[in-house]
Amino acid sequence: SQKIEQNSEALNIQEGKTATLTCNYTNYSPAYLQWYRQDPGRGPVFLLLIRENEKEKRKERLKVTFDTTLKQSLFHITASQPADSATYLCALPKDSNYQLIWGAGTKLIIKP
Amino acid sequence: NAGVTQTPKFQVLKTGQSMTLQCAQDMNHEYMSWYRQDPGMGLRLIHYSVGAGITDQGEVPNGYNVSRSTTEDFPLRLLSAAPSQTSVYFCASSYSVSLRTGSDLAFFGQGTRLTVV
Numbered sequence: 001s002q003k004i005e006q007n008s009e010a011l012n013i014q015e016g017k018t019a020t021l022t023c024n025y026t027n028y029s030p031a032y033l034q035w036y037r038q039d040p041g042r043g044p045v046f047l048l049l050i051r052e053n054e055k056e057k058r059k060e061r062l063k064v065t066f067d068t069t070l071k072q073s074l075f076h077i078t079a080s081q082p083a084d085s086a087t088y089l090c091a092l093p094k095d096s097n098y099q100l101i102w103g104a105g106t107k108l109i110i111k112p
Numbered sequence: 113n114a115g116v117t118q119t120p121k122f123q124v125l126k127t128g129q130s131m132t133l134q135c136a137q138d139m140n141h142e143y144m145s146w147y148r149q150d151p152g153m154g155l156r157l158i159h160y161s162v163g164a165g166i167t168d169q170g171e172v173p174n175g176y177n178v179s180r181s182t183t184e185d186f187p188l189r190l191l192s193a194a195p196s197q198t199s200v201y202f203c204a205s206s207y208s209v210s211l212r213t214g215s216d217l218a219f220f221g222q223g224t225r226l227t228v229v
Contacts, residue, residue, distance in 0.1 A: 004154065008152065034217065034218075036218075041222075041223070042222060042223070043116075043202050043204075043220030043221055043222055043223050044155075044202075044218070044220050045220070046217035046218065046219075049217065089154070089155070091155075091218075098143070098160055098162060098168065099157055099160065099170060099171075100157070100218070101154065102147075102154035102155040102156075103154050104152055104153055104154045105154070
């Protein structure tokens with residue numbers, strides 16, 4: 001079955017360093033992958049989308065890579081700030097036309 | 113432009129009670145969906161709709177009903193609440209109904225934290 005895995009352990013990073021989060025998937029080839037940010041008590045908010053034919057996508061301090069051979073996406077936050085602390089979710093389209101499947105998310109903590 | 117609005121934000125139910133979670137969007141999106149989010153698990157799709165009058169089941173539909181009489185509204189009904197339905201519920205909408213090849217981002221409501229005792 002199609003499956004997404006994100007590191008369930010919280011990631012602690014010192015302010016100013018680069019944070020790297022991982023999203024691995026199995027048993028299919030998605031056309032794209034999305035990353036969302038979720039703050040406590042709030043709904044997820046879209047950050048970036050990367051298509052299968054794109055190796056890398058950037059938006060300000062954010063960078064996403066997509067390796068379809070490894071079946072993995074990496075999400076980087078450079079020059080991290082305490083305000084970047086949140087849970088980050090990845091999502092991919094399921095084989096069926098109308099559904100996304102979601103990773104459980106990785107909690108990122110940026111320490112001053 | 114309010115985006116996706118969910119009500120209520122918090123709710124406590126007794127086992128066996130029924131209730132409706134409300135969801136409305138003002139972006140004229142065709143696709144709407146309901147998810148539940150439990151600790152340590154990804155968002156799981158309950159039901160979705162690709163337009164007014166069209167609904168279908170997601171991954172975990174048992175115990176829930178939906179309807180889509182207008183483009184704007186997509187209520188979720190719990191028929192007879194059970195403790196296993198204690199969760200945080202999110203409504204989301206997207207412009208495109210073709211999620212497999214499309215790339216439209218999902219807009220989420222603020223969530224409803226439901227506790228069934």
